[in-house]
Amino acid sequence: MAQHQPIRVGIMGFGQTGRQIYDLASRSDDVEVVAIADIGKADILHYLLCSEVSDPGRHSLQGNFLVNPRFRSRLMRIDTPAEMPWDMFGVDMVIDSTGKFRDGAAMRDHLDNGAPRVLLRTLPVDTIDRIVIPGINGGEASAADRMISAGSATTTALCLLLHILSARFGIECGSMTTVHAYTSDQALQDYAGSDYRRSRSAAENIIPNSHEAGLWLGRVLPALDGKILTSALNVPIHEGCLLDLNLVMADAGVTPEAVNDAVRERAADFPGVVGVAEDPIVSSDVIGSAYSLLFDARGTIKAGDHTIKCLGWYENLGHAARLLDVVRLYAGLDSKEEAA
Ligand SMILES: NC(=O)c1ccc[n+]([C@@H]2O[C@H](COP(=O)([O-])OP(=O)(O)OC[C@H]3O[C@@H](n4cnc5c(N)ncnc54)[C@H](O)[C@@H]3O)[C@@H](O)[C@H]2O)c1
Secondary structure: OOOOOOEEEEEEOOOHHHHHHHHHHHOOOOEEEEEEEEOOOHHHHHHHHHHHOOOHHHOEEEOOEEEOOOOEEEEEEOOOHHHOOHHHHOOOEEEEOOOOOOOHHHHHHHHHOOOOOEEEOOOOOOOOOEEOOOOOOHHHOOOOOOEEEOOOHHHHHHHHHHHHHHHHOOEEEEEEEEEEEOOOOOOOOOOOOOOOHHHOOOOOOOEEEEOOHHHHHHHHOHHHOOOEEEEEEEEOOOOOEEEEEEEEEOOOOOOHHHHHHHHHHHHOOOOOOEEEEOOOOOHHHHOOOOOOEEEEHHHOEEEOOOEEEEEEEEOHHHHHHHHHHHHHHHHHHHHHHHHO
16 A cells, blocks of 8 residues: 555444544544444434534534545444455454454454454454554564454553563562443443443442453563553543552662653653653543553652552543554555565
């Protein structure tokens, strides 16, 4: 694909993440969303999009097409990757943001229907070609990759912080808890689901939850494989998440000031992706932030000789932006291959 051509993206799952990707693409100059598959009705999907963007007048529904000043996207009411004819739309990449199709077989269905690549919005449940977090292991991405995951918002925030700190300090082991806004797969009221605690009301409870980031961390940061335990506390807020990372440092001399300085220095290498909050912010202050990690300089403390605790903020919008970064990363690899 020539570099000046727009990158043609298909989206399956037009939920919060899908809508954020779409809106970001509509404001970009290089990505076009050409088709969207979802189980929702076209007018409801358009209504939900307009309810959350800053300027809903930019997005109209014309028949089964969502239209904005840059491109039009065909809406398809389809509930499985095996049914979605991606070949009809000439997509360069499909982003699956349903959260439902995380196994290799479903990803292969996207490929079999004409998607040259599929990018998961979440962590996979099978071994796939690559988990890629630009800025950390983007350099290892290959044009031959077909089934890719961009991790999750939490995984990205965690990997960025560990990547920065492990470059400066030895890390023995650690644990991460994300204090996470509720997600759409939780019930508003007590409702029998597949898991005991997740069957309890998301609106009324702090819900302890497992988190898979620790299982996959080694694919992004091999030196920390098996060294970081991860879990989540889902709390009754709509948006804004807080990563609480406790690390056992190899060196007893590491101070909170040294940790803060390390992050402040490296943040400049991740423009728009890693920021540092010096003010006493709270979760609602990060709503609308596209940082994947907003390190909280006031949150760093030390216990005993070796234990450092850090805080970092993020919200889903940053992850939508990173998904588009991954799309651009692979488009760049294709361009290089074509030029070679
Ligand atoms: N938003 C977050 O902070 C967050 C964090 C961690 C994990 N997740 C998970 O990631 C996934 C996506 O996140 P989200 O916030 O965009 O979720 P969401 O629920 O807002 O969006 C999912 C979209 O997928 C569509 N969908 C569901 N099943 C489908 C099917 N079979 N075929 C086609 N479309 C289908 C839904 O109609 C919806 O529009 C979810 O599973 C969510 O639980 C989200």
